[in-house]
Amino acid sequence: MSDHNLRRESAHQALFSGKLDIEGMDDVLALYRDLFELTEKSPLWTRAQKELTSDGAQMRVAEGFALIDPGDLLPGPEAMAAMVKDVVQILGRHSEDPDALMEDMANLTAEPARLNDLARTFLTEGEEALRKELLLIEGANPEVVMFVLFNSLKSSFLEAAGRCEGIDTSAWEKGCCPVCGGEPAVGYVMGEGGKRYLICFRCESHWRFKRLTCPYCGHESPKETGFLYSEDADYKTLSAGVCNECQAYIKGWRLDGDELGDMHPEVEDLKTPGFDRAVEEKGFSRGAPNIFGVWIGTVTEEENAD
Numbered sequence: 001m002s003d004h005n006l007r008r009e010s011a012h013q014a015l016f017s018g019k020l021d022i023e024g025m026d027d028v029l030a031l032y033r034d035l036f037e038l039t040e041k042s043p044l045w046t047r048a049q050k051e052l053t054s055d056g057a058q059m060r061v062a063e064g065f066a067l068i069d070p071g072d073l074l075p076g077p078e079a080m081a082a083m084v085k086d087v088v089q090i091l092g093r094h095s096e097d098p099d100a101l102m103e104d105m106a107n108l109t110a111e112p113a114r115l116n117d118l119a120r121t122f123l124t125e126g127e128e129a130l131r132k133e134l135l136l137i138e139g140a141n142p143e144v145v146m147f148v149l150f151n152s153l154k155s156s157f158l159e160a161a162g163r164c165e166g167i168d169t170s171a172w173e174k175g176c177c178p179v180c181g182g183e184p185a186v187g188y189v190m191g192e193g194g195k196r197y198l199i200c201f202r203c204e205s206h207w208r209f210k211r212l213t214c215p216y217c218g219h220e221s222p223k224e225t226g227f228l229y230s231e232d233a234d235y236k237t238l239s240a241g242v243c244n245e246c247q248a249y250i251k252g253w254r255l256d257g258d259e260l261g262d263m264h265p266e267v268e269d270l271k272t273p274g275f276d277r278a279v280e281e282k283g284f285s286r287g288a289p290n291i292f293g294v295w296i297g298t299v300t301e302e303e304n305a306d
């Protein structure tokens with residue numbers, strides 16, 4: 001088994017063991033587990049990629065361009081429609097009203113070409129642009145559609161990250177992912193001197209980043225940048241790095257030693273929404289969703305809007 005597959009296998013075990021730190025949300029974990037398994041068995045739809053030469057890759061990194069253009073990950077109308085159908089089915093199993101969900105999505109899934117256009121908007125212009133387009137479509141709940149599209153494209157992102165694994169991105173200094181340009185879902189600190197790494201919410205690549213800088217707005221202020229810890233022994237290695245400039249926070253784990261081993265911060269993130277709630281109650285919001293595209297928190301839409 002390759003390193004990549006071993007890591008996936010160990011992430012699988014981490015996700016399928018333990019439970020959430022909050023009562024009454026077990027079905028959320030069950031949904032994540034189903035989505036993880038769907039991604040595992042997804043065929044690779046990604047079109048033949050333009051191979052990045054080593055020089056080309058280094059040049060992109062040095063100039064601050066991510067290795068992959070997310071628009072290139074669009075699998076094509078039929079493949080996209082097939083993935084969407086699978087994700088909707090899973091979501092239906094965990095939905096309180098599966099019929100309404102199917103009805104909402106029917107308008108979209110009936111037209112693969114339009115679905116593909118929406119996925120393109122999502123990938124090339126981002127979440128806000130897609131939300132605007134979705135508000136014009138009758139019946140579609142933008143948050144649900146975005147969740148479905150995100151998870152339909154997940155395997156393409158993971159596959160792309162796998163392809164870029166051997167490329168040296170150590171010259172990358174940004175707070176977004178060197179592979180796909182996505183934001184970090186979580187971070188961790190390990191090794192001598194406490195090196196900090198971030199993990200992309202889309203392709204789940206890891207990259208090194210400055211210790212005391214906010215990855216979301218770039219604000220650098222060792223004095224102001226704070227860390228929130230919990231008294232709870234369950235969270236002994238977990239803290240939230242908070243930014244007083246943009247009010248975002250990022251969960252981070254402190255690891256002994258200099259290898260992750262069986263530790264998967266992006267999976268621990270899924271299991272600790274209670275910690276998010278505690279940090280949000282202090283007035284901070286997540287800087288990026290979790291690896292399934294969910295913002296987790298309890299902050300209301302209105303509060304999010306400003």
Ligand SMILES: [Zn+2]
Nearest residue numbers: 177180200203
């Ligand atoms: Zn990425």
Ligand SMILES: [Zn+2]
Nearest residue numbers: 214217243246
């Ligand atoms: Zn910030």
